[in-house]
Amino acid sequence: MKKLVLLLALLLTLGLTSAQxxxxxxxxxxxxxxxxxxxxxxxxxxxxxxxxxxxxFAPGKTDLIPGLATSWSANDDATVWTFELxxxxxxxxxxxxxxxxxxxxxxxxxxxxxxxxGRAEGKTFVPWGWVFGGPVGDGNLIESVAATGxxxxxxxxxxPAPFLPALFAAVYFQFNSPTAVxxxxxxxxxxxxxxxxxxxxxxxxxxxxxxxxxxxxDDYWGGPAGVERLVFRGIEQPTARLAELQAGTIDIAVNLTxxxxxxxxxxxxxxxxxxxxxLNVGYVSMHQANAPFDNVLVxxxxxxxxxxxxxxxxxxxxxxxxxxxxxxPVLFGHGEDWPYEYNPEKAKELLAEAGFPNGFTTQYWxxxxxxxxxxxxxxxxxxxxxxxxxVGITAELMTEDWATYLADYQTGKFPMYMIGWNAxxxxxDNFLRTFFGPSSLTDQGWDSPETRALIQEASQxxxxxxxxxxxxxxxxxxADQAISIPMAHNRxxxxxxxxxxxxxxxxxxxxxxxxxxxxxxx
Amino acid sequence: xxxxxxxxxxxxxxxxKRGNDLVRxxxxxxxxxxxxxxxxxxxxxxLLAPVLKPYDAxxxxxxxxxxxxxxxxxxxxxxxxxxxxxxxxxxxxxxxLRAGLIAVAFAVxxxxxxxxxxxxxxxxxxTVIVWVVDILLAFPGILLAIAxxxxxxxxxxxxxxxxxxxxVPIYTRIVRSVVMQVRQSEYVQAVRALGSGSIRVVLKxxxxxxxxxxxxxxxLSIGTAILDVAALGFLGLGAQPPAPEWGLMIRDGFSQFxxxxxxxxxxxxxxxxxxxxxxxxxxxxxxxxxxxxxxx
Numbered sequence: 182m183k184k185l186v187l188l189l190a191l192l193l194t195l196g197l198t199s200a201q202x203x204x205x206x207x208x209x210x211x212x213x214x215x216x217x218x219x220x221x222x223x224x225x226x227x228x229x230x231x232x233x234x235x236x237x238f239a240p241g242k243t244d245l246i247p248g249l250a251t252s253w254s255a256n257d258d259a260t261v262w263t264f265e266l267x268x269x270x271x272x273x274x275x276x277x278x279x280x281x282x283x284x285x286x287x288x289x290x291x292x293x294x295x296x297x298x299g300r301a302e303g304k305t306f307v308p309w310g311w312v313f314g315g316p317v318g319d320g321n322l323i324e325s326v327a328a329t330g331x332x333x334x335x336x337x338x339x340x341p342a343p344f345l346p347a348l349f350a351a352v353y354f355q356f357n358s359p360t361a362v363x364x365x366x367x368x369x370x371x372x373x374x375x376x377x378x379x380x381x382x383x384x385x386x387x388x389x390x391x392x393x394x395x396x397x398x399d400d401y402w403g404g405p406a407g408v409e410r411l412v413f414r415g416i417e418q419p420t421a422r423l424a425e426l427q428a429g430t431i432d433i434a435v436n437l438t439x440x441x442x443x444x445x446x447x448x449x450x451x452x453x454x455x456x457x458x459x460l461n462v463g464y465v466s467m468h469q470a471n472a473p474f475d476n477v478l479v480x481x482x483x484x485x486x487x488x489x490x491x492x493x494x495x496x497x498x499x500x501x502x503x504x505x506x507x508x509x510p511v512l513f514g515h516g517e518d519w520p521y522e523y524n525p526e527k528a529k530e531l532l533a534e535a536g537f538p539n540g541f542t543t544q545y546w547x548x549x550x551x552x553x554x555x556x557x558x559x560x561x562x563x564x565x566x567x568x569x570x571x572v573g574i575t576a577e578l579m580t581e582d583w584a585t586y587l588a589d590y591q592t593g594k595f596p597m598y599m600i601g602w603n604a605x606x607x608x609x610d611n612f613l614r615t616f617f618g619p620s621s622l623t624d625q626g627w628d629s630p631e632t633r634a635l636i637q638e639a640s641q642x643x644x645x646x647x648x649x650x651x652x653x654x655x656x657x658x659x660a661d662q663a664i665s666i667p668m669a670h671n672r673x674x675x676x677x678x679x680x681x682x683x684x685x686x687x688x689x690x691x692x693x694x695x696x697x698x699x700x701x702x703x
Numbered sequence: 704x705x706x707x708x709x710x711x712x713x714x715x716x717x718x719x720k721r722g723n724d725l726v727r728x729x730x731x732x733x734x735x736x737x738x739x740x741x742x743x744x745x746x747x748x749x750l751l752a753p754v755l756k757p758y759d760a761x762x763x764x765x766x767x768x769x770x771x772x773x774x775x776x777x778x779x780x781x782x783x784x785x786x787x788x789x790x791x792x793x794x795x796x797x798x799x800l801r802a803g804l805i806a807v808a809f810a811v812x813x814x815x816x817x818x819x820x821x822x823x824x825x826x827x828x829x830t831v832i833v834w835v836v837d838i839l840l841a842f843p844g845i846l847l848a849i850a851x852x853x854x855x856x857x858x859x860x861x862x863x864x865x866x867x868x869x870x871v872p873i874y875t876r877i878v879r880s881v882v883m884q885v886r887q888s889e890y891v892q893a894v895r896a897l898g899s900g901s902i903r904v905v906l907k908x909x910x911x912x913x914x915x916x917x918x919x920x921x922x923l924s925i926g927t928a929i930l931d932v933a934a935l936g937f938l939g940l941g942a943q944p945p946a947p948e949w950g951l952m953i954r955d956g957f958s959q960f961x962x963x964x965x966x967x968x969x970x971x972x973x974x975x976x977x978x979x980x981x982x983x984x985x986x987x988x989x990x991x992x993x994x995x996x997x998x999x
Contacts (some may be wrong), residue, residue: 420958570759
């Protein structure tokens with residue numbers, strides 16, 4: 182009898198535990214939990230539950246809300262910023278979060294000679310370069326970090342940055358426990374070590390290629406999370422993720438194929454979770470190092486040859502919109518609408534005018550993986566190539582491994598290629614600087630000092646109307662010169678099981694979503 | 704001279720007689736006839752495809768018919784670009800058949816040449832060739848092909864080169880073993896004693912003796928080559944989009960399998976039929992050519 186009671190109690194506990202476990206289906210496993218050293222959503226969605234940022238986004242929106250910083254202010258020309266830090270917060274290992282801890286993290290990213298940066302041993306902190314121009318040295322933004330009080334830090338910048346807090350809201354900049362970083366050294370963030378932060382969940386274990394387990398941090402400053410345990414699984418194929426979600430072996434599946442919308446909507450056990458808008462853009466670029474794309478007539482001909490409306494209505498299932506420029510619709514800074522309406526006859530005329538009455542042969546490189554902005558890269562590429570063939574351009578379809586692809590598109594190896602961008606923060610600067618800014622000369626082989634100067638100037642002004650004017654100039658020049666063809670802004674299809682509440686899709690993609698307030702019904 | 708002429712006339716008559724006998728026995732071999740029928744169908748369809756359904760894969764697109772299921776209008780349904788699957792499977796046969804034939808032809812040519820050299824010249828050349836052949840045979844064929852394509856770059860031509868290379872050692876081995884046997888035989892010793900040169904011996908005696916095992920292996924190899932072309936296409940290492948290659952079509956249908964299974968199923972059936980056809984044919988030819996299996 183006693184044994185039976187024990188057994189029942191055990192079963193009951195097991196039942197409760199399993200109901201309290203939320204299984205998250207990502208499209209892959211993390212590269213590292215040392216957030217600034219990883220660049221991909223699959224890493225950041227896990228580390229983001231353990232470690233936190235100074236500034237956060239309101240759920241489902243791009244408005245900034247306090248994170249580990251409770252408030253922030255700048256001097257008049259926005260070159261010195263002061264952040265007030267949240268008090269009474271401890272890292273999971275007991276280390277207090279304060280100005281010293283915050284400075285340790287910022288210096289680790291920003292000072293190339295910091296003893297715990299691990300740069301010499303292979304840590305790269307690539308996103309720090311994307312957003313802040315790299316560590317102290319040529320062209321970086323943050324000159325120095327000072328602890329000006331127990332819970333106050335001050336950042337001195339090399340140039341004005343009116344939207345600095347938005348940069349710190351980017352999902353990469355998560356603060357780690359200095360004690361843990363110093364103890365683990367270059368191994369910090371690896372499967373054996375994990376990460377230690379202030380977040381709603383604590384790292385438990387990472388079994389490579391199988392799962393990552395986190396457990397609830399009962400002392401979380403924002404109150405305990407809705408579920409006790411989180412399990413992250415990497416399932417590469419979107420079809421497999423959907424199948425597991427339907428089978429109930431995972432509770433949330435992110436980045437499903439747009440084509441699966443109807444399947445999700447027709448399944449009584451599933452709910453679609455789609456953001457109202459999403460800050461991304463997919464585009465097709467021509468690299469001017471490859472003739473004849475150095476000729477603007479040829480680039481315009483290509484722009485006229487492709488029926489973007491047909492492509493978006495076929496492959497985006499109503500979740501995406503045709504892009505009018507490289508900026509997502511909700512951002513400011515738009516110029517005139519995209520001037521090249523589908524017109525194959527006009528394309529042929531331009532080709533003839535450019536000296537190619539019979540067209541020419543080139544290569545079109547397509548992405549080997551689907552991203553939210555290009556949900557089906559290969560069929561889209563085949564469709565684009567067929568439009569090009571209609572006007573006489575033979576585009577040989579090519580692809581290669583994703584990591585190599587990401588390195589190669591910037592070298593001019595690809596005459597034509599498709600790529601896109603998911604925003605880090607909600608500002609046109611994040612898009613236009615990335616595509617046409619000072620460090621992106623290599624992307625399209627387009628040398629335009631005026632455009633780069635405009636982008637640089639706009640990033641230093643606080644007045645949004647003036648910024649919008651400058652960005653509109655950039656966008657219009659890009660359209661006029663047909664540097665790169667914006668195709669679509671898409672919304673990713675995510676889905677949860679019925680009974681999962683509180684997972685709100687973010688305009689910045691799934692990696693920015695906190696699982697703190699997600700609950701799972703029994 | 705008279706004697707030689709008579710001997711060769713006698714040989715021709717017996718050869719014709721033996722040939723008729725073989726044909727008769729082949730048509731009594733039910734699976735062989737089935738295999739032949741499939742192969743003939745495949746060849747006919749491939750030859751006639753451009754007449755039946757002219758096709759330019761580069762320009763094919765009908766986005767409104769995207770993922771249409773099989774119907775009277777589109778027998779095999781449509782794919783992600785709304786392209787007619789039936790037309791593509793039809794034209795895929797041309798790619799597969801041509802690829803199979805070309806790859807095997809190269810393998811036979813090079814393999815036979817190496818086998819002759821190894822078996823006839825012997826010495827250190829033989830040692831080196833056998834050594835290379837053994838190394839190549841130690842790899843599973845498709846793995847070797849993947850490695851070769853990975854080095855050369857993924858496209859159909861390189862896939863063919865890779866498949867040809869994986870099949871070369873098979874032919875080298877066959878021809879070398881025949882050469883070794885024939886070279887030792889008394890009649891060849893006699894012919895040589897009469898002053899025949901090496902080339903004459905090879906052409907008149909060694910090659911004819913190799914013919915039976917070569918034909919059997921060749922037929923079976925075409926099936927293997929078609930399967931390998933499809934496998935490399937499926938892995939993204941063979942034909943590249945938008946080519947209507949069967950393996951590539953299965954790969955394209957993979958991500959849509961729950962929604963549009965016809966995208967993968969029909970090219971899959973096509974590969975299955977082609978490989979079964981050549982294998983049945985090859986098996987039948989082996990059965991009737993093998994003296995030990997006669998009258999069974």
